[in-house]
Amino acid sequence: MTYPRKIIIDTDPGQDDAVAILLALASPEEIDLLGITTVAGNVPLDLTTRNARMICELAGKHETRIFAGCDRPMNRTLVTAEYVHGKTGLDGPTLPDPTMPVQDQHAVDYIIDTLRAQPERTVTLCPLGPLTNVATALEKAPDIAARIQEIVLMGGAYFEVGNVTPAAEFNIYVDPHAADIVFRSGVPITVMPLDVTHKALVTKARNDAFRALNTRVGTAVAQMTDFFERFDIAKYGSEGAPLHDPCVIGYLLAPHLFSGRHVNVCIETQSELTLGMTVADWWGVTDRAPNATFMGDIDAEHFFNLLTERLGRL
Numbered sequence: 001m002t003y004p005r006k007i008i009i010d011t012d013p014g015q016d017d018a019v020a021i022l023l024a025l026a027s028p029e030e031i032d033l034l035g036i037t038t039v040a041g042n043v044p045l046d047l048t049t050r051n052a053r054m055i056c057e058l059a060g061k062h063e064t065r066i067f068a069g070c071d072r073p074m075n076r077t078l079v080t081a082e083y084v085h086g087k088t089g090l091d092g093p094t095l096p097d098p099t100m101p102v103q104d105q106h107a108v109d110y111i112i113d114t115l116r117a118q119p120e121r122t123v124t125l126c127p128l129g130p131l132t133n134v135a136t137a138l139e140k141a142p143d144i145a146a147r148i149q150e151i152v153l154m155g156g157a158y159f160e161v162g163n164v165t166p167a168a169e170f171n172i173y174v175d176p177h178a179a180d181i182v183f184r185s186g187v188p189i190t191v192m193p194l195d196v197t198h199k200a201l202v203t204k205a206r207n208d209a210f211r212a213l214n215t216r217v218g219t220a221v222a223q224m225t226d227f228f229e230r231f232d233i234a235k236y237g238s239e240g241a242p243l244h245d246p247c248v249i250g251y252l253l254a255p256h257l258f259s260g261r262h263v264n265v266c267i268e269t270q271s272e273l274t275l276g277m278t279v280a281d282w283w284g285v286t287d288r289a290p291n292a293t294f295m296g297d298i299d300a301e302h303f304f305n306l307l308t309e310r311l312g313r314l
């Protein structure tokens with residue numbers, strides 16, 4: 001990988017999105033964060049945009065450019081996840097009302113213009129929520145597909161199957177039609193599915209390590225992961241909450257901590273029963289051409305060490 005890597009984070013914060021944004025902001029040597037685009041997902045768009053601003057301000061990065069995007073999926077009604085993330089989407093810490101501006105341009109147009117303005121294949125898109133903005137950009141400006149360096153996204157599952165339904169992961173389920181467009185786009189894709197993120201658990205010791213940073217960021221991250229944890233511990237009986245979205249940024253910083261397979265991934269867009277399922281040909285039983293690197297494993301210990309060390313820089 002050549003650093004720094006220019007990226008756009010497309011997100012629906014969400015406590016785990018928030019930690020991903022903080023990790024990127026803490027890593028300017030490797031990551032040149034061109035902008036943050038927000039989308040409706042965990043909570044409605046006005047809240048995800050507000051939360052993105054609050055997080056940038058928490059990091060002291062008021063100059064970050066934030067663009068609001070699509071307020072609903074392409075083809076269906078918005079499904080949100082307040083039952084996981086709380087009413088605000090960012091329940092846990094008490095953060096001040098944000099003052100930094102939201103840019104005037106729509107997120108979809110910002111994505112298109114940025115990809116056209118930057119040299120070909122030098123910008124990576126990092127979607128951490130439903131794929132509505134990215135798919136809308138690809139539909140509106142098909143020429144950008146050839147200009148994207150890579151899409152590294154959190155979404156889907158193979159062995160873990162689903163979290164929001166028995167068959168689907170939340171980000172893909174909320175906008176399966178958008179996911180279908182992205183997976184058919186021909187753009188190089190790296191996927192962090194539940195198979196990986198369910199191994200990135202915030203155990204008590206890892207939560208204590210955030211708190212022990214003894215900084216505003218460390219304390220806020222500990223409070224966020226404390227809140228978000230309640231739901232997952234109750235649901236899975238696991239030793240902590242999965243820190244889904246930071247795996248995307250972790251991969252950009254330290255790809256050697258992740259392993260997976262280059263396989264074909266198709267999205268179910270028809271069936272009521274399995275809507276949003278990521279049908280990954282993990283065992284190579286079809287002749288469908290590989291279109292994504294589907295990760296399966298993470299070195300969680302080193303990932304959390306890196307995350308904690310980076311958060312300590314803010």
Ligand code: BDR
Pocket residue numbers: 014015016017042081084128129154163169170171244245
């Ligand atoms: C994904 O859904 C959201 O609730 C999280 O922020 C993450 O992006 C996990 O399924």
Ligand code: CA
Pocket residue numbers: 011012013014016017042128129245
């Ligand atoms: Ca998310």
